[in-house]
Amino acid sequence: MYDLTGFQRDLLYVIAGLEEPHGLAIKEELEAYYEKEIHHGRLYPNLDTLVEKGLVDKGQRDRRTNYYTLTRRGRREIKARDEWEAEYVPEDFEA
Template sequence: MYDLTGFQRDLLYVIAGEDEPHGLAIKEELEQYYEKEIHHGRLYPNLDTLVDKGLVEKGRRDRRTNFYTLTRRGRRELEARREWETQYVDL
């Protein structure tokens, strides 16, 4: 997790919070959070990086639509990150 960008971590959180979201659903969630447009050229290469790192699996819903889910490793990495964060921030 330490080698991910903040954007990539945000992608993991959005994927974890949704049920097999497709790329445009992820994009819309992040656009609401960032309050600006997320370009496809930023979104999809970062999703592919998470797939390559084994944190996310990409499935195919139909010929044009992919969906994303966390792998076990991705879930463990998020859990470890949350534990690390709570050492420093207790809200």
């Protein structure tokens, strides 16, 4: 996961937290988090990169709608990232 951008990492986490989300659902979640509009020209190329890296599978719901799911590798990468973060930020950390 070290070679992903922060945006790509956020995409992975959103996909992990939703049930087979389509692009618009992912976009809406990220817009709520970032508090600004996410353009299609940013979203879909980054989703395609995650597919190409083998972290995300892209399926087709109908002719116009794709959905996204994590691959096993994508789930392993998130777990490894969580473990790495836990080395530096303990569970009882208070901000």
